[in-house]
Amino acid sequence: AQSVTQLGSHVSVSEGALVLLRCNYSSSVPPYLFWYVQYPNQGLQLLLKYTSAATLVKGINGFEAEFKKSETSFHLTKPSAHMSDAAEYFCAVRGNFGNEKLTFGTGTRLTIIP
Amino acid sequence: DGGITQSPKYLFRKEGQNVTLSCEQNLNHDAMYWYRQDPGQGLRLIYYSQIVNDFQKGDIAEGYSVSREKKESFPLTVTSAQKNPTAFYLCASSEGGRGSPLHFGNGTRLTVT
Numbered sequence: 001a002q003s004v005t006q007l008g009s010h011v012s013v014s015e016g017a018l019v020l021l022r023c024n025y026s027s028s029v030p031p032y033l034f035w036y037v038q039y040p041n042q043g044l045q046l047l048l049k050y051t052s053a054a055t056l057v058k059g060i061n062g063f064e065a066e067f068k069k070s071e072t073s074f075h076l077t078k079p080s081a082h083m084s085d086a087a088e089y090f091c092a093v094r095g096n097f098g099n100e101k102l103t104f105g106t107g108t109r110l111t112i113i114p
Numbered sequence: 115d116g117g118i119t120q121s122p123k124y125l126f127r128k129e130g131q132n133v134t135l136s137c138e139q140n141l142n143h144d145a146m147y148w149y150r151q152d153p154g155q156g157l158r159l160i161y162y163s164q165i166v167n168d169f170q171k172g173d174i175a176e177g178y179s180v181s182r183e184k185k186e187s188f189p190l191t192v193t194s195a196q197k198n199p200t201a202f203y204l205c206a207s208s209e210g211g212r213g214s215p216l217h218f219g220n221g222t223r224l225t226v227t
Contacts, residue, residue, distance in 0.1 A: 041220075042221065043219050043220045044218045045218070046217075051213040090157070101172070107154075
């Protein structure tokens with residue numbers, strides 16, 4: 001079964017600085033990968049998804065992620081952080097075999113320093 | 115607007131009482147899911163349903179029950195057998211394909227005292 005690891009439960013960046021949130025997955029074949037964002041007391045909103053069409057995936061709110069098979073990574077980046085980016089971010093993976101379910105990472109809380 | 119509606123937003127119950135959380139979707143999605151979210155633990159799957167009148171246990175189904183009598187509705191009952199029911203509960207739906215993302219409701223925060 002696939003799994004996903006998010007390095008860093010808390011990340012702080014200054015407003016205008018680069019945002020980098022890390023996600024590594026374990027899967028024997030390239031899986032489907034997703035990034036979600038959650039604002040306080042709300043549900044999760046899809047930021048972007050990787051489904052093998054292109055390794056660099058662009059999402060909403062200026063975020064993008066690059067699928068690197070050799071590193072089994074799918075890190076989320078944004079060139080310039082905005083105060084409104086403060087939220088919790090979840091990486092999720094679904095494998096390609098049988099009836100595999102979507103597995104979520106434990107999340108990274110992003111704080112933006114003014 | 116299409117989406118998923120969870121109600122109520124906040125729910126308070128006494129220990130030993132069963133409580134039912136509502137989830138309705140108008141996205142015409144086949145698959146629906148219930149997740150439980152606790153601080154620092156991410157999302158854990160309770161139950162899911164890929165078609166009407168059928169559902170499967172997720173990773174933490176003990177103490178919970180569901181029904182799927184209509185395509186648009188997937189209520190979750192938290193029974194008195196659930197040892198630690200206080201949590202944030204999220205309902206989601208998807209078109210059902212492997213690459214289909216989940217669409218989430220805004221959650222129900224259940225507090226049991």
